[in-house]
Amino acid sequence: MASNYHIGIDLGGTKIEVAVLDSQDKILFRERLFTEAHLGSEHIFDQIHALYSKAVMSIQNKSHTLGLGTPGSISKKTHLLKNSNTLCLNDLPMQALLEDKLVHDIVIENxxxxxxxxxAKMGAGIGYPSVFGVIMGTGCGGGIVFDGKIRQGPQNISGEWGHMVIDPQGSPCYCGASGCVETFISGGGLEKRIKNTTGNSISAMDFFRIPLKDxxxxxxxxxxxxxxxxALANLINILDPDIVVLGGGLSNEGSxxxxxxxxxxxxxxxxxxxTPIVKNILGDSAGVIGAALIGERLTQ
Incomplete structure (x- = not known):
């Protein structure tokens, strides 16, 4: 029997967010906490549990599906999380740990x-057969949707343009390569470049707002x-998507x-x-809405 409620959890490098959608995809409840990854994986799981508990209370413990979006993806070979820029979560059995902690089935997606x-379903990509979604936040990721369905790929790495090398002589990336897209155009990568070049700490958004004399x-x-x-032209030359939608904190930069x-x-x-290259419509709600939508697989 299909559930009337869908809970989504968006696990980011800076914040964790939860939202509850009804059967018409209307947001009924939404709240967030800081990730505080420096405190370790157990703390992150506790933060997730706290948010999930509030979400369940908001619908009076009624039947629901549950989806979680996280950097990286679940290895089809080991069933452990891989490729996450929240490094303390890599090599953990995320699904088993969270299902045990939350006492509920869960779908996990990048x-x-x-x-x-x-x-693609509710925002700037409505009506387009193929959508490439770009995240330019703490890290840099991407997702591909064809005909309303996520393209995961046999290795669960479809859309990972953030780790396409565009300069082999560039800075080392946590993935082990050097000169990845993420090291150049993510918020975290940009801030590191500024720090390494000038010795000053400037946030990525402030960097675009303040007059630059140096x-x-x-x-x-x-x-x-x-x-x-x-980076984006390389991607478009390969996929030729109908539209590219930009998300993450840097997507708010008008230039x-x-x-x-x-x-x-x-x-x-x-x-x-x-190729249309546009700003997202759903704002910072997109990730958590998507997490709730992927939870609907539990009823399919």
């Missing part, structure tokens, strides 16, 4: 896939647009939709590039 699904900072900013263009898109279009392998 957070960028959740974002892409939400935008020539080295101006070069970093221009290089950011170039790397964004290089991406001018200087950034100009750099992308210079590099697309077509005489007249037409």
């Amino acid at each position: 957070d960028a896939n959740c974002f892409a699904l939400a935008e 020539e080295s900072l101006k070069k970093i900013k221009q290089d950011f647009y170039v790397r964004f263009g290089q 991406l939709y001018k200087e950034g898109i100009e750099e992308v279009y210079k590099r697309i392998f077509n005489d007249v590039p037409t």
